Structures are given as structure tokens and as C-alpha cells.
Amino acid sequence: MSETLYLHGNTAVINYNQGFPSRNVHVLNSKSFEKLISSYLENTDKYTIRRLKKICPNQDLTKEILDLTKQLHVYDLKDVNHPLVQDLRLVQDLIEDIYQYWREFQRCSVIYLGKKSKSDLINFIDKDTEFNKTILSFYRNLQEKAQGRSNKIYRQLKAGTNAAITVRQKKHLLPEAYQNLNHGMFIDSVLLHSPLLLHPNTNKREGHFQEVYENPIQDFDLDNNKFFCYPAKIGTLLAFVYFHKDFIFSGISLANIFEPATTEDIAARKPDIVIAFGVEDGKDDMVFYKDKPNDLVVAKLSYQPKLEYFGYMKKIMLTAYNVSMMDKGHLPIHGAMVNVFLKDGTKKGIVFMGDSGAGKSEIIEEITNLGGDKIEHMDVIFDDMGVFKINQSNQIVAEGTEIGAFVRLDDLDRSLPYQAMDRSIFMNPESTTNARVIIPITDYETISNEHPVDYFLYANNYDDKIGVNLFRNINDAKQVFIEGKRMAKGTTHEMGITTSFFANPFGPLQQEKLCRTLIDKHWDKLSENNVKVGEVYTNLGVVDRTEDSLKEAAKAVLDLLT
Incomplete structure (x- = not known):
């Protein structure tokens, strides 16, 4: 990336290799700061522009604001010679608004590493910390100068970046x-x-x-x-x-x-x-x-x-x-799996299958919350997508794909996102529709190993039934899983009762003929391995469901396991 600062929409990318401001004066004299002010003026409200033009008519407002900030950086307020200081409230508003405008960007820094780059010697965490400190200091200096006194309350916000990466070419x-x-x-x-x-x-x-x-x-x-x-x-x-x-x-x-x-x-x-x-x-x-x-x-x-x-x-x-x-001959499962280690020393592998919004991740969270007196601990094998394999012992085993979960905030226990807040990535958390969080939940060694399956349950979010239903004949269950019915909740473009082949529009839908062959092959092994197959009623798509609906389903699963 050749630019020092790249702005697009609400995203800002800072290239440390092109210029690193370690002092306030470096920020002040940078092209990036000028670019930010220009962007602010292009996007701010008309009222602010009118206030500025009233004092600085027929002037380049970007240059005027740059000149003002340079003087504020060097001089005390009483010595600043700029027309804008006749309206100190406007100056204070400008400083605060530009700072907030910057902080509203999703900001990521990049360091390019390579044989010819001095950045190889840089601890990029320290570098990013220094950048955050510099930007915060730059803002506070201007803000306190404009108000004529020091602050009484200081908030140590991340003023520089939200994230940082190092990149390099690699042998592949x-x-x-x-x-x-x-x-x-x-x-x-x-x-x-x-x-x-x-x-x-x-x-x-x-x-x-x-x-x-x-x-x-x-x-x-x-x-x-x-x-x-x-x-x-x-x-x-x-x-x-x-x-x-x-x-x-x-x-x-x-x-x-x-x-x-x-x-x-x-x-x-x-x-x-x-x-x-x-x-x-x-x-x-x-x-x-x-x-x-x-x-x-x-x-x-x-x-x-x-x-x-x-x-x-x-x-x-x-x-x-x-x-x-x-x-490769394996069967993808759109679902979630946990190994439940019970206090009596036994272990049960349970898989929940269902399309988006069915309640796969959510029921696991409820089982975790409710199982304290019965469960020693639980290992999450997969939270969204996994795979069934037939191992050399002709046994059905499962592997996972992800070390984290991407889940709806609405469907979680209200306390859960906050328990893992220090490691979470929230997406539109204030939204009333499909607010999401990405939470790391397990480790790679766990998900990449093979795990035996004891229970295979379809997550039914559309029936208002309670608990779990096990099929007496495993072949009766096959059509329920293949039909892939759910009550769509607006997490995709679909709404209402929908069906998707094998509840999995991510490969099996497009490769239905191949997948049907794999379903038949693996279904026979489920029967041979005495895997219990059934439905769990999550109620997440039921309009008048109570907050206890998911808890009742989790209790039924716990009773099944113990």
C-alpha cells in the first residue's frame, strides 16, 4: 500500500512504513492530517460549514484549520493570531468534532516486513501503542489549549487504531x-x-x-x-x-x-x-x-x-x-458439536444440525449455563460447520473448522457477550436486527482431531414443542435432516418457513447428487454405531416463545445425556 493514510467509507488504513508520527509535530505536518481535515469538511453538517465560512469567507477551509492547529500547538491561546479564535466555542467544537470523526473510522495499521525493511526490527505492538499515545496526546494538547485549562477527567481511549497487522511475502x-x-x-x-x-x-x-x-x-x-x-x-x-x-x-x-x-x-x-x-x-x-x-x-x-x-x-x-x-468422501454438517464430560466420568459427543438461526450455538451456551451440577467441562468441536468422517474402524467421527463463533446477540444469554468482552469483536451491537459477536471459544488442536459421535440432533426452531424427540427408526429421521426446514429470522435474505437441502446451502445444496450419496453412506454408519438421532426444539423461530424456551430444550438435552 503506497499511501500513508487510506480512507474509504468508515475504514482507515495507516501504513507505518510510509510514515510514522512519533511526535505531535509529525502529525501536524503530515499529508495524512490534511487529508483527514479535508474528509471531515466534505462530510460534516452544513451548519458547521456556514459557521466557518462566516468567519473565513472565500478561504480554503482546510488550510485555515491547519493554520489554526499549528498556531495552537505552538502558542498559548492568547497569542494565537487567527480569525477563528474570535469564536472559541467554534474552535472547541471543531477540535472535538474532528477527533470524533477520526475515532468513528475503523482504524487498522499495517507494517510491511521484508529483507529491505527496517520494520523487521520493530516490535509492532510497541509501535502501535506509541501511535495511540501520540494521537491521544495530539488531541489533548489542542483541546486543553482551546479551553484554556487542563482537563479534570481523562479517558484513555484508543485514539490511534483499533487493530494492527504485519504482512510479508512468504514461501508457498x-x-x-x-x-x-x-x-x-x-x-x-x-x-x-x-x-x-x-x-x-x-x-x-x-x-x-x-x-x-x-x-x-x-x-x-x-x-x-x-x-x-x-x-x-x-x-x-x-x-x-x-x-x-x-x-x-x-x-x-x-x-x-x-x-x-x-x-x-x-x-x-x-x-x-x-x-x-x-x-x-x-x-x-x-x-x-x-x-x-x-x-x-x-x-x-x-x-x-x-x-x-x-x-x-x-x-x-x-x-x-x-x-x-x-x-474427499466426507459429509459436511451445518451445525455445532460439543464433547460433554460428565461428573460421573463419562463423555458424550453431541451434534446439533440446522441452518442459520436454528439455535445451534445458543443451545450449547444454555447447556453450559445449566449443567454445572452434572457437567465437569465441555469442549466445543465446532460451532457452525463441521464434517463427519468414517475412520479406519468404521466409526462415525467428527472434526471442526473454527476456533471461534459468529453468533447473534439476541439469541444469547444477556450476560454471555460481556463475560468474553475482552476478546470479542462486536458487529452493529446496537442494532435491533442481527447484531453479532465473534468470540474465540476453543483451540485448534481440539477442533482438528477426530471425535466420536453419540447423539445427532436436528435443531428445530419452528415447532412450538418442548424438549427432545428421538427417532425410533433412524431412517425416519433422514428426511427431516435432508428437508432442512427452519423459520428464517432475517439473518439472510430469507424470511418465514424455508427449506434448504440438508440444512446446508454452503456446498451440499450446489452438489446435491454427490451429497445424497454421502448421506446414505454415513447414515448407514450412524445406525451401525448406535448413534441416537432426533430433534431438539429450540423455539427460536416461534413468535411467542418465552425466554425460558431455550433453557427447557437445554434441560431436556442434559436429561438425555445423564
Whole structure:
């Protein structure tokens, strides 16, 4: 990225390599500060502009504000020679408004590492801390000068950034056909100032990902000024996710949900998945392609403002994962799994399956809350997507994909988001529709191992029944799971009662013929392994549900396990 400060929408990206302001005077004399003031004036209210033009008619307002701030930095208020000081209230409002305007941006700093970069020697956490300190000091100096006295109350806010990353080129094993990606910049380290509050302009996902039969990124010209790569471990698979800098906060939010691959991981194995997210091709593509000669699943999402919503990035990654796993003979499960370790010394593996909003994550949280007298501890294996495999002992086992959860605030116990607040990423938390939080919940070693399955329950959010129903005949359950019915709650473009093949529009829907074969194969093993199959009634889609509905379902599951 060649610019020191890049502004787009509500996102700001600061390139430390292009200029690092370690003192107030560096901020004052920087092109970035001038850019920020110009942006503020373009976006502020008409009343403020009228007040400014009344005092500074026919003047360049950006230059006037710059001149004022330079004088305030150097002189006491009584010695400042500028027309704006005749209205001190306006000056104070300007300082506060520009500071708040800056802080309303989602701000991420970037350090490029490399053989020729002095930044290799920099502790990027210390550097980011220093930047935050400088910006806060710069604001306070101007604010206290304008009011003519020191403050009595100080708030130590993160005035510089909300997050920071280091990036570098790395040795990798991309096939020769993908040489256009050879020089990509991989994210090496991520710093999150959590709790991180993000405000994407969209808060739901629309449409499905479509399979195409020509490689959608064969002509993709990777521009390192615009794209970064997050190397993700999705379960046991390796994915390279190249994303446009306008979606940098979706990209770094991946750190709370997908284990980052190490430099050694990237150098040792070929990726299974390659994704280009935010490709500026003038299209509205959300597609994937099976590159069979190179044993790769490739995906592309064209640049659209709606991609700010994190669900697009997360779900294209899981779609590519599911497609890859089905090609390997495994069955994707859209659901959640926990290993429940009971106080009597036994362990039960329980899987909940269902589409978005069915209550998979939420019922696990309730079981955690209610099971204190029966449960020693619980390990989350997956929270949204996992996979069933048949191991060498002909036993059904499950693996996970994610180390975190992306869940609706409305469906959680009110205290839960705050218990993990220090590590959380909130998305539109004040919204009344689909406010979300990303919470790290488990470790990579746990999710990537194979786990036996004892119970397989469909999360039914549309019937007003209570508790759990186990099917006497396992084959009677198959149609319930395949139909994939749910009450859609506005987390996607759908509303009301809907169906989706195998409750999984992320691969199985597009590859239905292959998936049906895998369902039959794995269903036979469920029966042979004596896995209990049934429904749990979460009531999350029931209009007049009570706050205790989910608790009743969790109690029924606990009774089943004990």
C-alpha cells in the first residue's frame, strides 16, 4: 500500500512504513492530517460549514484549520493570531468534532516486513501503542489549549487504531497455474484492541454461492497495494484468502474464528482452497470452482459494498471447505458439536444440525449455563460447520473448522457477550436486527482431531414443542435432516418457513447428487454405531416463545445425556 493514510467509507488504513508520527509535530505536518481535515469538511453538517465560512469567507477551509492547529500547538491561546479564535466555542467544537470523526473510522495499521525493511526490527505492538499515545496526546494538547485549562477527567481511549497487522511475502506451494498470486502479502501477525466494535453498513447475507466451470481467478491481477492474504486453517484444510483492503476488518476478524497458518505451514503444504474476496471486475459474482487437476477449490467474490458484512467472508470459506471435503468422501454438517464430560466420568459427543438461526450455538451456551451440577467441562468441536468422517474402524467421527463463533446477540444469554468482552469483536451491537459477536471459544488442536459421535440432533426452531424427540427408526429421521426446514429470522435474505437441502446451502445444496450419496453412506454408519438421532426444539423461530424456551430444550438435552 503506497499511501500513508487510506480512507474509504468508515475504514482507515495507516501504513507505518510510509510514515510514522512519533511526535505531535509529525502529525501536524503530515499529508495524512490534511487529508483527514479535508474528509471531515466534505462530510460534516452544513451548519458547521456556514459557521466557518462566516468567519473565513472565500478561504480554503482546510488550510485555515491547519493554520489554526499549528498556531495552537505552538502558542498559548492568547497569542494565537487567527480569525477563528474570535469564536472559541467554534474552535472547541471543531477540535472535538474532528477527533470524533477520526475515532468513528475503523482504524487498522499495517507494517510491511521484508529483507529491505527496517520494520523487521520493530516490535509492532510497541509501535502501535506509541501511535495511540501520540494521537491521544495530539488531541489533548489542542483541546486543553482551546479551553484554556487542563482537563479534570481523562479517558484513555484508543485514539490511534483499533487493530494492527504485519504482512510479508512468504514461501508457498501454490501450483504453477496460480503464479499471478506468487507475490501476495501474507498477514504474519494480528493485534486486536478488543473489545472491537465494528459497524458494517449491511447486517445480513444475501444470495447463494454458485458453482462455475471455468476458473474465476485465472485473469485476476493481484495488486499488493490493494490486497492482503489471510492464511487460514479451516479444520484440517489450508486456505489462502486474498481480500481487498476495503474489507480489512472482515479479514482481520478471521483471527477470532480461524486459526492462522504459520510460516512453516505455508511453506510445507499446498493450499486446499484459494479465495479472492473483493475483486474489482465490475461483476456481482459469488462463485466457486473445482480445479481438479490441481486439487484445489477456488472461489471469487466480486467487489460489492455488501461484502462488508462478515458473513460473506466466513461462509465462502466454509463453502469451499465443504466442497473440498465432499470430494474427499466426507459429509459436511451445518451445525455445532460439543464433547460433554460428565461428573460421573463419562463423555458424550453431541451434534446439533440446522441452518442459520436454528439455535445451534445458543443451545450449547444454555447447556453450559445449566449443567454445572452434572457437567465437569465441555469442549466445543465446532460451532457452525463441521464434517463427519468414517475412520479406519468404521466409526462415525467428527472434526471442526473454527476456533471461534459468529453468533447473534439476541439469541444469547444477556450476560454471555460481556463475560468474553475482552476478546470479542462486536458487529452493529446496537442494532435491533442481527447484531453479532465473534468470540474465540476453543483451540485448534481440539477442533482438528477426530471425535466420536453419540447423539445427532436436528435443531428445530419452528415447532412450538418442548424438549427432545428421538427417532425410533433412524431412517425416519433422514428426511427431516435432508428437508432442512427452519423459520428464517432475517439473518439472510430469507424470511418465514424455508427449506434448504440438508440444512446446508454452503456446498451440499450446489452438489446435491454427490451429497445424497454421502448421506446414505454415513447414515448407514450412524445406525451401525448406535448413534441416537432426533430433534431438539429450540423455539427460536416461534413468535411467542418465552425466554425460558431455550433453557427447557437445554434441560431436556442434559436429561438425555445423564
